[in-house]
Amino acid sequence: xxxxxxxxxxxxxxxxxxxxxxxxxxxxxxxxxxxxxxxxxxxxxxxxxxxxxxxxxxxxxxxxxxxxxxxxxxxxxxxxxxxxxxxxxxxxxxxxxxxxxxxxxxxxxxxxx
Amino acid sequence: xxxxxxxxxxxxxxxxxxxxxxxxxxxxxxxxxxxxxxxxxxxxxxxxxxxxxxxxxxxxxxxxxxxxxxxxxxxxxxxxxxxxxxxxxxxxxxxxxxxxxxxxxxxxxxxxxxxx
Numbered sequence: 001x002x003x004x005x006x007x008x009x010x011x012x013x014x015x016x017x018x019x020x021x022x023x024x025x026x027x028x029x030x031x032x033x034x035x036x037x038x039x040x041x042x043x044x045x046x047x048x049x050x051x052x053x054x055x056x057x058x059x060x061x062x063x064x065x066x067x068x069x070x071x072x073x074x075x076x077x078x079x080x081x082x083x084x085x086x087x088x089x090x091x092x093x094x095x096x097x098x099x100x101x102x103x104x105x106x107x108x109x110x111x112x113x
Numbered sequence: 114x115x116x117x118x119x120x121x122x123x124x125x126x127x128x129x130x131x132x133x134x135x136x137x138x139x140x141x142x143x144x145x146x147x148x149x150x151x152x153x154x155x156x157x158x159x160x161x162x163x164x165x166x167x168x169x170x171x172x173x174x175x176x177x178x179x180x181x182x183x184x185x186x187x188x189x190x191x192x193x194x195x196x197x198x199x200x201x202x203x204x205x206x207x208x209x210x211x212x213x214x215x216x217x218x219x220x221x222x223x224x225x226x227x228x229x
Contacts, residue, residue, distance in 0.1 A: 032217065043206060043222035044157075089156065093217075098145045098210040101218070105156040 002027040004092055006104035013080055014112050021075040021107045023090035028068045031096060035064050035075050036089040038106070044089070048075070080111045116140055117209045119221035126197055127229055134192045134224045136207030142187035143209035147218065148180075151204040160205075163190045197228040 003026045013019050025033070032051050036044040048057045048064040050073070056065040063076040073090055087108045091101035116139040126132050136146055145164050149157040161182050163169045169182035179201075181193040194201055204225050210218035 034217070036220075041204075041225070044220045046220070049217055091157075096210075096216055098218075100147045100149075100159045100162060101157075101208075103149075103156045103158075 002030070002092055002094065002102040004090060004102050004104040006088075006090060006107050008107055009105065010108040010110075012110040012112060015080060015082060017080050017111075018076070018078050019080055019109070021077070021088050021090075021109070023073040023075070023104055025071050025073070025092045025102075027092075027094070028071055029094065030068060031093045031099070033064075033066050033073050034091050034093070034101065035062075035073075036091065038087045038089060040087075047088075077109075080109075082111045082113045084111050085109055117143075117207065117219045117221040119205075119207055119224050121224060122222060123225045123227075125227045125229065128198050129196055131193055131195045132197055132226060134194075134205055134207075134226075136190045136192070136209070136221050138188045138209040138219075141209070141212045143190075144187065144211035145209075145218075146184055146190040147208045147210065148182060148190075148192050149206045149208070151206065151223075157206060160192075194226065197226070199228045202226055202228045 005024045007022045034049045035047045050066040061078040066073045087106040089106045091103040118137045120135045148160045151157045160175045161169045161171045163182045163184040171177045184190040206223040208218040208220045
C-alpha cells in the first residue's frame with residue numbers, strides 16, 4: 001500500500017529565499033506524482049505533474065523532480081514570495097488517471113515579507 | 114485544464130439531516146470519479162471510487178449506508194451524507210478521472226460541510 005510522507009510539516013522562510021519541499025513514497029511502482037497547492041479553506045490547485053518516465057517538470061519559479069528508485073520527489077521554489085504562503089501537498093498515483101491519488105499530509109509554508 | 118465543479122461550496126445543516134453534494138465534470142466524460150475527505154489540518158483521504166453505472170467502491174472504515182454515492186452519468190456524481198452528525202463536518206472534494214487527453218484527474222473546488 002502506497003504511503004506518502006512530506007517533510008517538513010511546516011516551514012517559515014524570509015522573502016526571496018530559495019527553498020525545497022520533500023516528499024517520499026513507499027511504492028516505487030508509481031504512475032505519476034503531482035504537487036498541489038492548497039490555500040486555507042480552499043480546494044487544490046495543481047502545480048506540477050511528473051509522469052513516471054520523467055525526472056522533472058518546471059513551471060515558472062517551480063521545479064519538481066522525481067526519483068523513483070529512491071522513492072523521492074522534491075519541489076523547489078525559487079525566490080519565494082509572500083504569495084507563495086500555502087500548504088503544499090504531494091500525491092502519487094498508481095496506474096493511470098483513473099486510479100485514486102495517495103496524498104501526503106502537506107508542508108505548510110509561510111514566506112515572511 | 115479540465116474543469117470540475119462542486120455544488121454547494123458551503124453548507125451548514127442541523128444534525129440528523131441529509132446533505133447532497135454534486136460533482137460535475139464540465140468538459141470531458143469522466144468514467145471514474147473519486148470522493149475525498151479532509152479534516153482540519155489533515156490531508157485528503159480517499160472515501161470512495163465511483164464508476165459510471167455501477168456501485169461505488171468504498172475505502173475501509175467508510176460507511177456506505179451513510180455516504181451514498183451515485184454516478185448516474187459520465188458528467189455527474191453525487192455524494193449524499195445521510196443523517197449527518199457533527200463528526201461528519203469536513204471538507205469534501207471530488208475529482209474526475211478518465212480524461213483521454215491527459216490521463217490524469219481533475220479536482221473540484223470542494224464543499225465545506227458544517228453539521229451543528
